[in-house]
Amino acid sequence: QFHTIKYEDLKWDESLGQGSFTRIFKGEKTDYRDGEKHTTEVLLKELDPDHKNCWESFFEAASFMSQISHKHLLHVYGVSVHGDKNIMVQEFVKHGALDLYLKREKSLSVSWKLNVAKQLACVLNFLEEQSIIHGNICAKNLLLVREEDPSQGISPFIKLSDPGINVAMLGKDVIMHRIPWIAPESLAAPDNLTHECDKWSFGATVWEIFNNGNPPLQGWSLEEVKLKFYENKQQLPPSQWTELADLIGQCMSYDLAFRPSCRSIIRQLNSLVTSDYEILHATESVTQ
Numbered sequence: 001q002f003h004t005i006k007y008e009d010l011k012w013d014e015s016l017g018q019g020s021f022t023r024i025f026k027g028e029k030t031d032y033r034d035g036e037k038h039t040t041e042v043l044l045k046e047l048d049p050d051h052k053n054c055w056e057s058f059f060e061a062a063s064f065m066s067q068i069s070h071k072h073l074l075h076v077y078g079v080s081v082h083g084d085k086n087i088m089v090q091e092f093v094k095h096g097a098l099d100l101y102l103k104r105e106k107s108l109s110v111s112w113k114l115n116v117a118k119q120l121a122c123v124l125n126f127l128e129e130q131s132i133i134h135g136n137i138c139a140k141n142l143l144l145v146r147e148e149d150p151s152q153g154i155s156p157f158i159k160l161s162d163p164g165i166n167v168a169m170l171g172k173d174v175i176m177h178r179i180p181w182i183a184p185e186s187l188a189a190p191d192n193l194t195h196e197c198d199k200w201s202f203g204a205t206v207w208e209i210f211n212n213g214n215p216p217l218q219g220w221s222l223e224e225v226k227l228k229f230y231e232n233k234q235q236l237p238p239s240q241w242t243e244l245a246d247l248i249g250q251c252m253s254y255d256l257a258f259r260p261s262c263r264s265i266i267r268q269l270n271s272l273v274t275s276d277y278e279i280l281h282a283t284e285s286v287t288q
């Protein structure tokens with residue numbers, strides 16, 4: 001399943017916030033390899049003691065992340081259980097969650113956003129090839145490993161985090177907060193997630209990336225209003241960039257059969273890059 005880490009080999013540093021039924025902290029883990037003491041910076045994700053009943057789902061998320069490895073998948077070192085504390089020990093990712101980064105960095109370029117969307121499409125394709133369903137794809141679950149540095153030709157690098165507690169275990173209210181990332185068919189059957197659900201969430205996440213981290217349906221706080229979004233088969237406000245709006249619209253089709261394959265998503269994103277190039281040159285020729 002996964003590696004168990006001794007509680008005494010962990011050190012807690014500052015709190016970094018919380019997730020669904022979890023609290024996260026920066027920390028350190030100590031290993032003793034070939035007689036030497038190694039300290040690694042980690043992210044400690046603690047399951048709330050009053051949600052102990054979710055520990056299986058909590059560890060299921062950890063084990064799914066440890067079973068496979070991919071450059072754009074967050075590394076999970078293992079788990080530690082100590083009394084009523086269940087802790088997942090993850091790789092610490094320097095720049096944190098993408099939703100906050102998008103809100104903070106207002107002048108990210110189109111190519112930055114496309115580059116990140118392509119990385120997410122790659123890991124989505126990998127998960128589909130491994131017949132693994134993530135179930136909680138959103139900007140908050142994308143972590144920024146490396147910022148871009150255009151002067152050095154360095155592009156951003158992201159990793160997909162664990163899905164957290166399985167959505168089927170969460171209360172109705174938490175599921176409501178997942179609108180519009182959660183596929184409409186999953187609202188009725190949260191314990192029956194499919195690869196198509198991940199594609200719907202991919203669409204909502206690409207929308208977030210191109211809308212500077214403004215959560216979709218931001219003003220729609222009331223749950224019944226959000227439910228209307230699904231009942232009326234509404235779409236998120238389309239981007240002016242038609243090809244991008246088309247791709248997001250395909251991913252967020254109410255009919256699963258219309259959602260594109262991962263190969264098609266990657267192909268469409270690749271074509272977007274070139275048309276992005278055309279827009280850039282068009283803009284330059286106009287301004288010259």
Ligand SMILES: Nc1cnc(-c2cc(N)nc3[nH]ccc23)cn1
Pocket residue numbers: 016017024043074090091092093094095096097143161
């Ligand atoms: N696996 C992870 C997950 N989150 C972080 C992280 C990093 C940071 N600089 N600020 C944060 N604030 C909240 C979380 C977080 C790191 N690693």
